[in-house]
Amino acid sequence: MEAVEFIEMTPIQDIRQSEKWGLYLKSLGWEYSKTSSGILVVTKNIKVGSVAKVQRPQNLTQKDLNEIDQICREKKALFVKMEPFCFEDTNLLEQNGYIANTNPLSPPSTFYIDLTKSEEDLWKNISESGHYSINRSKREETKMRFYQNPLIEKLQPYFKMCQETGRRNRFFIQPYKDLLSKVKVFGKDSHLILAYDKNGNLLSGKFYLCHKDMVLYSTGGTSALGRKGKAGYQLLWDSILYFKGLGYKVFDLEGRSDDRFKEISKNWAGFTHFKEKFGAEVIEFPYPYNKYFSLIMKLIDKFFKMPV
Structure with a gap:
């Protein structure tokens, strides 16, 4: 699933990847971590683990996705929602187990x-x-x-x-x-x-x-x-x-x-x-993507399309 092919101008970094955005979410009960390249990964604890989201990252690489996986596993995340920025290679996401989703958190x-x-x-x-x-x-x-x-x-x-x-x-x-x-x-x-x-x-x-x-x-x-x-x-x-x-x-x-x-x-x-x-x-923006770390949630999404 692709985004538009041409954009006249884009920001250096989307605000949802900023340190201050992480601090703002922290004030609302979330936690945040960063990959070695500075990608913001936000998690929130729930009774059976946590949920994670990565919003508008730019220039994602395989190394970034590996580190996001590591952070999610350390935080015992049931799933992570990825909301890619423009021009992101969604094929790379799909190769890494991400599934296109129709429930964005940010305006799509x-x-x-x-x-x-x-x-x-x-x-x-x-x-x-x-x-x-x-x-x-x-x-x-x-x-x-x-x-x-x-x-x-x-x-x-x-x-x-x-x-x-x-x-x-x-x-x-x-x-x-x-x-x-x-x-x-x-x-x-x-x-x-x-x-x-x-x-x-x-x-x-x-x-x-x-x-x-x-x-x-x-x-x-x-x-x-x-x-x-x-x-x-x-x-x-x-x-x-x-x-x-x-x-x-x-x-x-x-x-x-x-x-x-x-x-x-x-x-x-x-x-x-x-x-x-x-x-x-x-x-x-491209469609959001979910990656499930819980087998149960993955099966539920496959057969019933979870609203997350």
Whole structure:
């Protein structure tokens, strides 16, 4: 199973392979190890052993897979879920006992924006309706506020707005402690951008994490008042310019509808339509793969297709 054959630009390293991502997951009860080449292997203990995951590793080799096996066996993992990065040789995975799976943990498709492009070219890539929405928001005097390593006093109203958005659109919203953990671990590499109307009412917000040359759109929300306007469009456009100005190169918009995984992404049409207006490049990652170290789980998956 193959990913797309061409991608204009990819990050030096996906954020899910960063040390800080490992520390963030550790704060949520996971453990992490690294191979000799630095690949992050994350495990979590359960009653009968552990489970493991390796998300978005790049340039996997046979040596890497051998070391991942060793770590999993030492941790008594029942299985490991591998979510390959673009261009990974999935034939190598299959030769090493990995089985393609239809239950990704990370968004299986996303959009990348190339921040090395000029502001003029980035603007040209936006659709006509996107231009209209951004300009309308500006005419309505929407104000943006940028917070690096945001304080709790800004995170609390933002999270409440995200909860409201999740209930309205039937999305799962990770708990508040998850947001706090990300800010605590990523520190100055975490950014919160909030949009207010001219009367100071909160309209929309987006939370981002950064690593090396990439920016990850982590979470976002819109208030009931914000839904009446177009603040979200200006917010994303101003975010693009903000991170470009800070020197980042790849902006990952984190998720889009994917026909390969219709059940998982069935509620993603709305924000996919929104993101498409910004002319980003569509990225499809390879299918996730499982490798079972438990014979029982391997047999169950073979005959019943385990939902993991």
